Amino acid sequence: MSKDDCSILVEKLINRIRSFGSKKLSFSGRLVLVSSVLTALYNYWVNIFVIRKGVLNKVNSICRNYLWGGGTEFIRSPRVSWEKICSPKSEGGLGLRDSSVWNIAAMGKLLWWIYYNPDRVWVKWVNQVYLKGHFWDDYQPGIDISWGWKSVCKVKDKLASGYSNGQWLLDTKGYTIQSGYELLRLKFQTVTWHKQIWNPWCIPKRQFIAWLVAREALLLKERLLTLGVANDADCLLCGRGIENHIHLFQTCEYARKIFDELGKLLGVSLPATDLLQLIEHEQHSQLKKGVLLCAVLAAYYHIWLQRNQTRVDGCVLRPTLVISQIMKVLKMRVGSSLKPDLASQDVIWLSSVKLYL
Ligand SMILES: [Zn+2]
Known part of the structure; x- marks a missing residue:
């Protein structure tokens, strides 16, 4: 173009x-x-x-x-960096695709055609104008060749590790843009929390805050202090700790009141630890896990809201009011999502915690 x-x-x-x-x-x-x-x-x-x-x-x-x-x-x-956002959710990203990398992968189709579609008009033209009898694997473009053709040749180098003796190694059916993209994109370590955050029970707005919490990407006072834009790192909600992710969402006195009371209402223990992992490894039914994760994500969301509200006007909602908001949303969520063939253990639990009326 x-x-x-x-x-x-x-x-x-x-x-x-x-x-x-x-x-x-x-x-x-x-x-x-x-x-x-x-x-x-x-x-x-x-x-x-x-x-x-x-x-x-x-x-x-x-x-x-x-x-x-x-x-x-x-x-x-x-x-969060664009590269990380463009990684799959299983690697802590948001599953977007990087258009630059995708474009290179899409151009990989042209290489495949050169190998396996010699009768295509474009391939015949390439053979006649550029390759002129040269073996494609060894071909290097001259310096006076067009920018577009040089770009295609660069893609050959970028995808070289995916080929062996002209065979595409990443897909048995042959080259696909998706498999080329997989080869080219940056890879990150698999994260342990993606299934819990992207659980279908949870609401997108809250999933996003939970994603930032899990990535430790919220701009908190500990970080602001190192950037020189805060005078101290004291927690805005309790004033008794350094405001970082562990403190604000696990050990803060304000957060503890919310999680302790929420745990009592839901009949579980929600201690000061990584609650996403804790719930995942408990012997709960899938429904119970979904509802508990929905509650924890809601708590993260409200703690973040209250932290920001305190920063603006110094006012903070009492934990009991936050909990009643969370329970209200939970009831609505459960009411709109329950299927008629509920397991009896789920009915008993939901009834005992007043989420099933
Ligand atoms: Zn605190």
Whole structure:
């Protein structure tokens, strides 16, 4: 694509995102919109054109800015890097795809055609104009060759580890863009908390805060102090600890009151530990685990809200009021999600904790 064609692509993208027009949308709402924009991009432009890296970087930065700030311009630093966001949820990301990497993977189709589709018109043209009888594996483009063809040749080097004697190793059916993307993308360690956070019982807005908690990516006072934008690191909710993720969501006196009381109401113990792991490893039914995770994520969400509210006006809701809000949402969630063929043990538990009326 020419530079002008590329600028049209960026312009379209900016207009599309502007058309969403709402900075009031939550992060999870913006995530859905960014995902749809990027998906549309893969399905058309990125799949069929070789697009300049600078343009795709621009596309990524527009999506990133919208995701974190609600607009196309840079407002604040992202709490999590774009590479991590573009990793699968099992690796702690949000499952978006990086358009630059996807474009390279899509170009990998052209390499596959050169190996296995010699009758395609494009491959015949490549053989006639560029390869001229050279063996493709050994071919190197000259310096006066077009930018587009050089880009295709660079992709050959990037995907080289996926091939052995002309065979694509990552998919028995042959090269696919998805398998090429898997080879090219940055890999991160598998995380232990993704199934708990992305549990279907939990509400997206709360899942996002829980994701930031699990990633330890919230901007808390301990971090602000090291950046020189806070005078101290004292916890805003209890004033008796350093405000970091472990303190605020596990050991803080305010958080403890919420978890202790919530545990009593739900008939379980919610001690000062990693509750996502604790619930996962308990011998609960899937339904009970889902409801408990929903409760813990709701608690994280409200603790974060109250922490921010305290920062603004120094006022904080009493833990009992926070708990009644959490239980209200739990009742609604349970009421709208229960299936008629409930196991008797679930009916007994839900009835005992007054979530099943
Ligand atoms: Zn505290």
